[in-house]
Amino acid sequence: MTALTQQPSAIPLDVFPDGLKTTGQHPPLYNELHPFDKFPREISGQTVWKAEDYRDAPERWTHRFTAEEIEELSTASDNFLHNKIPLTGISKSNFLLPNLAARLHELRADLIDGKGFILFKGFPVEQWGNHKSAVAYMGLGTYLGYFVSQNSRGHVLGHVKDLGEDSTKIDSVRIYRTNARQYFHCDDSDIVGLLCIARALEGGESDIVSSHHVYNVLAQERPDVLKTLTEPIWYFDRKGETSAGQDDYIRTSVVYLERGENARVYTKWDPYYVRSLTRFSDAGIIPPLSAAQVEALEVLEATCNRLSLHMILEVGDIQFLSNMHVLHARTAYTDYPPPMPRRHLMRLWLATPEHEGGWKLPFWDSNEKKRGGIQVDDQAPVAPLDAE
Numbered sequence: 001m002t003a004l005t006q007q008p009s010a011i012p013l014d015v016f017p018d019g020l021k022t023t024g025q026h027p028p029l030y031n032e033l034h035p036f037d038k039f040p041r042e043i044s045g046q047t048v049w050k051a052e053d054y055r056d057a058p059e060r061w062t063h064r065f066t067a068e069e070i071e072e073l074s075t076a077s078d079n080f081l082h083n084k085i086p087l088t089g090i091s092k093s094n095f096l097l098p099n100l101a102a103r104l105h106e107l108r109a110d111l112i113d114g115k116g117f118i119l120f121k122g123f124p125v126e127q128w129g130n131h132k133s134a135v136a137y138m139g140l141g142t143y144l145g146y147f148v149s150q151n152s153r154g155h156v157l158g159h160v161k162d163l164g165e166d167s168t169k170i171d172s173v174r175i176y177r178t179n180a181r182q183y184f185h186c187d188d189s190d191i192v193g194l195l196c197i198a199r200a201l202e203g204g205e206s207d208i209v210s211s212h213h214v215y216n217v218l219a220q221e222r223p224d225v226l227k228t229l230t231e232p233i234w235y236f237d238r239k240g241e242t243s244a245g246q247d248d249y250i251r252t253s254v255v256y257l258e259r260g261e262n263a264r265v266y267t268k269w270d271p272y273y274v275r276s277l278t279r280f281s282d283a284g285i286i287p288p289l290s291a292a293q294v295e296a297l298e299v300l301e302a303t304c305n306r307l308s309l310h311m312i313l314e315v316g317d318i319q320f321l322s323n324m325h326v327l328h329a330r331t332a333y334t335d336y337p338p339p340m341p342r343r344h345l346m347r348l349w350l351a352t353p354e355h356e357g358g359w360k361l362p363f364w365d366s367n368e369k370k371r372g373g374i375q376v377d378d379q380a381p382v383a384p385l386d387a388e
Protein backbone atom coordinates (compact mmCIF):
# COMPACT_ATOMS: atom_id res chain seq x y z
CA MET A 1 0.00 0.00 0.00
CA THR A 2 1.39 3.35 -0.95
CA ALA A 3 1.73 6.01 1.70
CA LEU A 4 -0.89 8.53 0.80
CA THR A 5 0.40 12.05 1.03
CA GLN A 6 -1.58 15.25 0.93
CA GLN A 7 -4.45 14.02 3.06
CA PRO A 8 -6.98 16.78 3.66
CA SER A 9 -7.00 18.79 6.81
CA ALA A 10 -10.24 18.93 8.82
CA ILE A 11 -13.25 19.72 6.65
CA PRO A 12 -15.35 22.62 7.99
CA LEU A 13 -18.91 21.32 8.37
CA ASP A 14 -20.43 24.79 8.16
CA VAL A 15 -19.16 25.01 4.55
CA PHE A 16 -19.51 21.33 3.58
CA PRO A 17 -22.57 20.08 5.53
CA ASP A 18 -22.25 16.48 4.30
CA GLY A 19 -18.62 16.41 5.44
CA LEU A 20 -17.49 15.78 1.88
CA LYS A 21 -15.24 18.20 0.08
CA THR A 22 -14.14 17.97 -3.55
CA THR A 23 -10.50 16.95 -3.38
CA GLY A 24 -9.43 18.77 -6.56
CA GLN A 25 -6.46 18.23 -8.85
CA HIS A 26 -3.16 16.88 -7.58
CA PRO A 27 0.15 15.59 -8.81
CA PRO A 28 0.13 11.80 -9.21
CA LEU A 29 1.81 9.39 -6.84
CA TYR A 30 5.02 9.42 -8.82
CA ASN A 31 6.06 5.98 -7.56
CA GLU A 32 2.83 4.61 -9.12
CA LEU A 33 3.81 5.80 -12.60
CA HIS A 34 5.36 3.06 -14.68
CA PRO A 35 7.70 2.88 -17.63
CA PHE A 36 6.26 2.10 -21.03
CA ASP A 37 7.50 -1.49 -21.01
CA LYS A 38 5.10 -2.21 -18.13
CA PHE A 39 2.10 -1.19 -20.23
CA PRO A 40 -0.02 -3.74 -22.13
CA ARG A 41 0.75 -4.34 -25.79
CA GLU A 42 -2.94 -4.47 -26.55
CA ILE A 43 -6.09 -3.78 -24.56
CA SER A 44 -9.15 -6.00 -24.88
CA GLY A 45 -12.67 -6.04 -23.47
CA GLN A 46 -15.79 -3.88 -23.61
CA THR A 47 -13.94 -0.61 -23.15
CA VAL A 48 -12.37 -1.11 -26.58
CA TRP A 49 -14.94 -0.16 -29.18
CA LYS A 50 -14.97 1.17 -32.70
CA ALA A 51 -17.20 3.91 -34.06
CA GLU A 52 -18.52 1.43 -36.64
CA ASP A 53 -19.71 -0.82 -33.81
CA TYR A 54 -22.20 1.85 -32.77
CA ARG A 55 -22.64 4.36 -35.62
CA ASP A 56 -25.58 2.61 -37.23
CA ALA A 57 -26.94 1.11 -34.03
CA PRO A 58 -28.05 4.05 -31.85
CA GLU A 59 -30.41 1.73 -29.99
CA ARG A 60 -27.31 0.19 -28.37
CA TRP A 61 -26.37 3.48 -26.68
CA THR A 62 -29.59 5.49 -26.58
CA HIS A 63 -32.39 5.20 -24.06
CA ARG A 64 -35.59 7.22 -24.39
CA PHE A 65 -37.12 7.71 -20.96
CA THR A 66 -40.45 5.95 -20.64
CA ALA A 67 -43.53 7.75 -19.35
CA GLU A 68 -43.19 5.78 -16.09
CA GLU A 69 -39.57 6.82 -15.67
CA ILE A 70 -40.39 10.48 -16.26
CA GLU A 71 -43.22 10.19 -13.76
CA GLU A 72 -40.86 8.70 -11.19
CA LEU A 73 -38.28 11.46 -11.73
CA SER A 74 -41.02 14.08 -11.59
CA THR A 75 -42.41 12.79 -8.29
CA ALA A 76 -38.96 12.59 -6.70
CA SER A 77 -38.21 16.14 -7.87
CA ASP A 78 -41.51 17.53 -6.58
CA ASN A 79 -40.89 15.89 -3.20
CA PHE A 80 -37.36 17.29 -3.06
CA LEU A 81 -38.59 20.80 -3.93
CA HIS A 82 -41.41 20.49 -1.39
CA ASN A 83 -38.89 19.68 1.34
CA LYS A 84 -36.98 22.88 0.54
CA ILE A 85 -33.57 21.19 0.70
CA PRO A 86 -30.82 23.19 -1.00
CA LEU A 87 -29.84 21.69 -4.35
CA THR A 88 -26.28 21.14 -3.09
CA GLY A 89 -27.75 18.79 -0.45
CA ILE A 90 -29.36 16.38 -2.93
CA SER A 91 -28.49 12.70 -2.41
CA LYS A 92 -29.94 9.25 -2.96
CA SER A 93 -31.54 9.42 0.49
CA ASN A 94 -33.67 12.49 -0.32
CA PHE A 95 -34.29 11.69 -3.99
CA LEU A 96 -35.86 8.27 -4.07
CA LEU A 97 -36.14 6.34 -7.33
CA PRO A 98 -37.59 2.98 -6.33
CA ASN A 99 -37.76 1.56 -9.86
CA LEU A 100 -35.16 3.50 -11.85
CA ALA A 101 -32.42 2.86 -9.27
CA ALA A 102 -31.73 -0.66 -10.55
CA ARG A 103 -31.43 0.54 -14.15
CA LEU A 104 -29.09 3.34 -13.08
CA HIS A 105 -26.97 0.86 -11.14
CA GLU A 106 -26.45 -1.12 -14.36
CA LEU A 107 -25.73 2.03 -16.29
CA ARG A 108 -23.14 3.09 -13.71
CA ALA A 109 -21.32 -0.21 -14.17
CA ASP A 110 -21.43 0.19 -17.96
CA LEU A 111 -20.00 3.71 -17.67
CA ILE A 112 -17.17 2.65 -15.35
CA ASP A 113 -16.23 -0.75 -16.78
CA GLY A 114 -18.13 -1.07 -20.07
CA LYS A 115 -18.40 1.03 -23.20
CA GLY A 116 -18.43 4.24 -21.14
CA PHE A 117 -21.22 6.26 -22.75
CA ILE A 118 -24.99 6.60 -23.02
CA LEU A 119 -27.45 9.09 -24.44
CA PHE A 120 -30.76 9.51 -22.64
CA LYS A 121 -33.57 11.14 -24.57
CA GLY A 122 -36.84 12.75 -23.63
CA PHE A 123 -36.04 14.68 -20.44
CA PRO A 124 -38.91 17.22 -20.47
CA VAL A 125 -36.79 20.31 -19.79
CA GLU A 126 -39.16 22.74 -21.50
CA GLN A 127 -42.13 21.49 -19.51
CA TRP A 128 -40.27 21.39 -16.21
CA GLY A 129 -38.24 24.60 -16.54
CA ASN A 130 -34.67 25.03 -15.35
CA HIS A 131 -35.21 24.57 -11.61
CA LYS A 132 -37.13 21.31 -11.66
CA SER A 133 -34.97 20.02 -14.54
CA ALA A 134 -31.85 20.75 -12.47
CA VAL A 135 -33.31 18.87 -9.48
CA ALA A 136 -34.30 15.86 -11.59
CA TYR A 137 -30.92 15.84 -13.37
CA MET A 138 -28.82 16.15 -10.23
CA GLY A 139 -31.04 13.61 -8.50
CA LEU A 140 -30.48 11.17 -11.35
CA GLY A 141 -26.76 11.91 -11.12
CA THR A 142 -26.58 10.95 -7.44
CA TYR A 143 -27.22 7.34 -8.55
CA LEU A 144 -24.09 7.42 -10.72
CA GLY A 145 -21.60 9.23 -8.50
CA TYR A 146 -20.91 12.05 -6.04
CA PHE A 147 -21.09 15.49 -7.64
CA VAL A 148 -17.84 17.46 -7.39
CA SER A 149 -16.97 21.12 -7.87
CA GLN A 150 -16.16 22.06 -11.46
CA ASN A 151 -14.34 25.34 -10.96
CA SER A 152 -12.95 27.83 -8.43
CA ARG A 153 -16.46 29.14 -7.80
CA GLY A 154 -17.61 25.80 -6.40
CA HIS A 155 -20.13 25.07 -9.16
CA VAL A 156 -21.44 21.52 -8.74
CA LEU A 157 -24.05 22.21 -11.42
CA GLY A 158 -22.07 23.61 -14.33
CA HIS A 159 -23.39 25.58 -17.28
CA VAL A 160 -21.75 25.13 -20.65
CA LYS A 161 -22.60 28.34 -22.45
CA ASP A 162 -20.86 31.00 -24.50
CA LEU A 163 -20.33 33.91 -22.13
CA GLY A 164 -18.38 35.85 -24.72
CA GLU A 165 -15.05 35.17 -23.01
CA ASP A 166 -11.94 35.22 -25.19
CA SER A 167 -11.11 31.62 -26.16
CA THR A 168 -7.62 32.64 -27.29
CA LYS A 169 -6.67 33.46 -23.67
CA ILE A 170 -6.20 29.80 -22.88
CA ASP A 171 -4.18 30.47 -19.72
CA SER A 172 -7.16 32.02 -17.95
CA VAL A 173 -10.37 31.19 -19.84
CA ARG A 174 -12.13 27.83 -19.54
CA ILE A 175 -13.25 26.81 -23.03
CA TYR A 176 -16.68 25.63 -21.83
CA ARG A 177 -17.49 29.32 -21.33
CA THR A 178 -16.85 30.06 -25.02
CA ASN A 179 -18.13 28.86 -28.41
CA ALA A 180 -14.71 27.55 -29.53
CA ARG A 181 -13.90 24.05 -30.66
CA GLN A 182 -12.87 21.66 -27.92
CA TYR A 183 -10.20 19.16 -28.89
CA PHE A 184 -10.37 15.60 -27.59
CA HIS A 185 -10.01 15.65 -23.83
CA CYS A 186 -11.34 14.28 -20.55
CA ASP A 187 -12.98 16.34 -17.85
CA ASP A 188 -11.61 16.39 -14.30
CA SER A 189 -14.00 13.78 -12.87
CA ASP A 190 -14.82 10.10 -13.28
CA ILE A 191 -18.09 10.66 -15.12
CA VAL A 192 -19.38 13.75 -16.93
CA GLY A 193 -23.02 14.43 -17.74
CA LEU A 194 -24.39 16.98 -20.19
CA LEU A 195 -28.10 17.86 -20.27
CA CYS A 196 -29.11 19.87 -23.32
CA ILE A 197 -31.37 22.82 -22.41
CA ALA A 198 -30.93 24.75 -25.68
CA ARG A 199 -29.13 23.99 -28.93
CA ALA A 200 -26.94 26.21 -31.08
CA LEU A 201 -28.00 27.44 -34.50
CA GLU A 202 -25.07 25.56 -35.96
CA GLY A 203 -22.31 23.31 -34.59
CA GLY A 204 -21.64 22.38 -30.98
CA GLU A 205 -21.83 18.71 -31.94
CA SER A 206 -20.22 15.96 -29.93
CA ASP A 207 -17.52 13.43 -30.80
CA ILE A 208 -16.38 10.62 -28.53
CA VAL A 209 -13.76 7.93 -28.82
CA SER A 210 -12.64 4.90 -26.83
CA SER A 211 -9.21 5.80 -25.47
CA HIS A 212 -8.48 2.06 -25.30
CA HIS A 213 -9.11 1.75 -29.03
CA VAL A 214 -6.89 4.79 -29.59
CA TYR A 215 -4.26 3.12 -27.42
CA ASN A 216 -4.32 -0.06 -29.49
CA VAL A 217 -4.04 1.86 -32.74
CA LEU A 218 -1.14 3.97 -31.46
CA ALA A 219 0.57 0.85 -30.10
CA GLN A 220 0.52 -0.48 -33.67
CA GLU A 221 1.20 2.70 -35.61
CA ARG A 222 3.13 4.99 -33.28
CA PRO A 223 4.49 3.30 -30.17
CA ASP A 224 6.93 6.21 -29.84
CA VAL A 225 3.98 8.58 -29.36
CA LEU A 226 2.41 6.26 -26.82
CA LYS A 227 5.67 6.07 -24.91
CA THR A 228 5.91 9.87 -24.78
CA LEU A 229 2.38 10.00 -23.38
CA THR A 230 3.31 7.64 -20.53
CA GLU A 231 6.23 9.78 -19.36
CA PRO A 232 5.71 12.23 -16.46
CA ILE A 233 7.01 15.13 -18.50
CA TRP A 234 3.70 16.89 -19.12
CA TYR A 235 2.78 20.07 -17.28
CA PHE A 236 -0.94 20.81 -16.89
CA ASP A 237 -2.10 24.32 -16.15
CA ARG A 238 -4.41 25.06 -13.24
CA LYS A 239 -5.45 28.18 -15.17
CA GLY A 240 -5.29 30.18 -11.98
CA GLU A 241 -7.73 27.89 -10.12
CA THR A 242 -5.13 27.31 -7.44
CA SER A 243 -5.43 26.81 -3.69
CA ALA A 244 -3.00 28.40 -1.27
CA GLY A 245 0.32 26.57 -1.33
CA GLN A 246 -0.28 24.82 -4.65
CA ASP A 247 1.85 25.22 -7.75
CA ASP A 248 0.21 26.84 -10.75
CA TYR A 249 0.65 23.64 -12.73
CA ILE A 250 0.95 19.88 -12.24
CA ARG A 251 3.70 17.71 -13.69
CA THR A 252 2.33 14.32 -14.69
CA SER A 253 1.86 11.85 -17.53
CA VAL A 254 -1.07 11.54 -19.92
CA VAL A 255 -1.47 7.76 -20.04
CA TYR A 256 -1.28 5.90 -16.72
CA LEU A 257 -1.78 2.46 -15.27
CA GLU A 258 -4.20 1.81 -12.44
CA ARG A 259 -2.66 0.73 -9.14
CA GLY A 260 -2.56 -2.94 -8.17
CA GLU A 261 -3.25 -6.18 -10.03
CA ASN A 262 -4.66 -6.30 -13.58
CA ALA A 263 -4.09 -2.60 -13.95
CA ARG A 264 -6.06 -0.95 -16.71
CA VAL A 265 -4.85 1.95 -18.81
CA TYR A 266 -6.14 5.33 -17.67
CA THR A 267 -5.94 8.48 -19.79
CA LYS A 268 -6.25 12.03 -18.48
CA TRP A 269 -5.80 14.64 -21.16
CA ASP A 270 -6.66 18.12 -22.34
CA PRO A 271 -4.39 19.82 -24.88
CA TYR A 272 -5.55 23.33 -23.93
CA TYR A 273 -4.14 22.75 -20.44
CA VAL A 274 -0.67 21.80 -21.66
CA ARG A 275 -0.49 24.43 -24.41
CA SER A 276 -1.38 27.32 -22.13
CA LEU A 277 1.76 27.31 -19.98
CA THR A 278 4.03 29.52 -22.11
CA ARG A 279 3.90 32.18 -19.38
CA PHE A 280 5.97 29.77 -17.27
CA SER A 281 8.08 28.14 -19.99
CA ASP A 282 9.02 31.53 -21.51
CA ALA A 283 10.27 32.56 -18.06
CA GLY A 284 12.35 29.39 -17.79
CA ILE A 285 10.33 28.04 -14.82
CA ILE A 286 9.20 24.89 -16.61
CA PRO A 287 10.49 23.35 -19.84
CA PRO A 288 8.59 24.15 -23.04
CA LEU A 289 6.90 21.31 -24.89
CA SER A 290 9.52 19.31 -26.75
CA ALA A 291 9.18 18.53 -30.45
CA ALA A 292 8.28 14.96 -29.47
CA GLN A 293 5.52 16.22 -27.17
CA VAL A 294 4.07 18.55 -29.79
CA GLU A 295 4.04 15.70 -32.25
CA ALA A 296 2.48 13.37 -29.68
CA LEU A 297 -0.40 15.70 -28.98
CA GLU A 298 -1.00 16.25 -32.69
CA VAL A 299 -0.93 12.53 -33.46
CA LEU A 300 -3.25 11.84 -30.50
CA GLU A 301 -5.79 14.42 -31.70
CA ALA A 302 -5.64 13.18 -35.30
CA THR A 303 -6.06 9.57 -34.19
CA CYS A 304 -9.02 10.42 -31.97
CA ASN A 305 -10.62 12.32 -34.85
CA ARG A 306 -10.16 9.41 -37.22
CA LEU A 307 -11.70 6.87 -34.81
CA SER A 308 -14.50 8.94 -33.26
CA LEU A 309 -18.24 8.44 -33.00
CA HIS A 310 -20.31 11.53 -33.79
CA MET A 311 -23.33 12.44 -31.71
CA ILE A 312 -25.78 15.33 -31.68
CA LEU A 313 -27.50 16.44 -28.49
CA GLU A 314 -31.07 17.62 -28.91
CA VAL A 315 -33.03 19.53 -26.30
CA GLY A 316 -33.87 17.11 -23.49
CA ASP A 317 -30.97 14.75 -24.23
CA ILE A 318 -28.51 13.75 -21.50
CA GLN A 319 -25.10 12.38 -22.43
CA PHE A 320 -23.14 10.58 -19.72
CA LEU A 321 -19.51 9.69 -20.45
CA SER A 322 -16.67 7.99 -18.65
CA ASN A 323 -13.60 10.17 -18.24
CA MET A 324 -11.47 7.14 -17.43
CA HIS A 325 -11.52 5.56 -20.88
CA VAL A 326 -13.49 7.84 -23.23
CA LEU A 327 -12.23 11.09 -24.74
CA HIS A 328 -14.67 13.70 -25.99
CA ALA A 329 -14.61 16.76 -28.23
CA ARG A 330 -17.08 19.25 -29.63
CA THR A 331 -17.21 21.32 -32.74
CA ALA A 332 -17.20 25.14 -32.63
CA TYR A 333 -20.66 26.65 -32.79
CA THR A 334 -22.75 29.67 -33.60
CA ASP A 335 -25.70 30.67 -31.44
CA TYR A 336 -29.07 31.90 -32.64
CA PRO A 337 -29.35 35.67 -32.62
CA PRO A 338 -31.24 37.14 -29.64
CA PRO A 339 -33.93 36.87 -28.40
CA MET A 340 -33.50 33.14 -29.02
CA PRO A 341 -31.69 31.39 -26.16
CA ARG A 342 -28.01 30.60 -26.48
CA ARG A 343 -26.76 27.00 -26.53
CA HIS A 344 -26.97 25.79 -22.95
CA LEU A 345 -25.89 22.47 -21.43
CA MET A 346 -26.13 21.70 -17.73
CA ARG A 347 -23.05 19.78 -16.70
CA LEU A 348 -22.44 17.32 -13.89
CA TRP A 349 -19.07 16.02 -12.79
CA LEU A 350 -19.47 12.81 -10.81
CA ALA A 351 -16.93 10.90 -8.75
CA THR A 352 -16.83 7.12 -8.28
CA PRO A 353 -14.44 6.32 -5.42
CA GLU A 354 -12.37 3.18 -5.48
CA HIS A 355 -14.22 1.47 -2.61
CA GLU A 356 -17.49 1.89 -4.52
CA GLY A 357 -16.25 0.29 -7.73
CA GLY A 358 -14.27 3.19 -9.14
CA TRP A 359 -10.90 2.80 -10.83
CA LYS A 360 -7.78 2.49 -8.70
CA LEU A 361 -6.20 5.74 -9.75
CA PRO A 362 -2.57 6.61 -9.03
CA PHE A 363 -3.57 9.63 -6.95
CA TRP A 364 -3.81 9.99 -3.18
CA ASP A 365 -7.56 10.68 -3.29
CA SER A 366 -8.58 7.50 -5.14
CA ASN A 367 -10.68 6.40 -2.17
CA GLU A 368 -12.26 9.78 -1.43
CA LYS A 369 -15.96 10.06 -2.25
CA LYS A 370 -15.54 13.44 -3.94
CA ARG A 371 -12.25 12.71 -5.66
CA GLY A 372 -11.13 14.92 -8.52
CA GLY A 373 -12.97 18.03 -9.65
CA ILE A 374 -11.60 21.51 -9.15
CA GLN A 375 -11.60 22.88 -5.63
CA VAL A 376 -9.98 26.10 -4.53
CA ASP A 377 -9.35 26.41 -0.80
CA ASP A 378 -12.62 26.12 1.17
CA GLN A 379 -14.92 27.46 -1.54
CA ALA A 380 -18.42 26.20 -0.70
CA PRO A 381 -20.33 24.15 -3.28
CA VAL A 382 -23.05 26.05 -5.14
CA ALA A 383 -25.60 24.92 -7.72
CA PRO A 384 -26.66 27.99 -9.74
CA LEU A 385 -29.52 27.46 -12.18
CA ASP A 386 -27.79 29.32 -15.00
CA ALA A 387 -24.31 30.44 -16.02
CA GLU A 388 -22.68 33.09 -13.86
Ligand SMILES: [Fe+2]
Pocket (backbone or CB within 6 Å): 185, 186, 187, 328
Ligand atom coordinates in the same frame (compact mmCIF):
# COMPACT_ATOMS: atom_id res chain seq x y z
FE1 LIG B 1 -15.32 18.26 -21.57
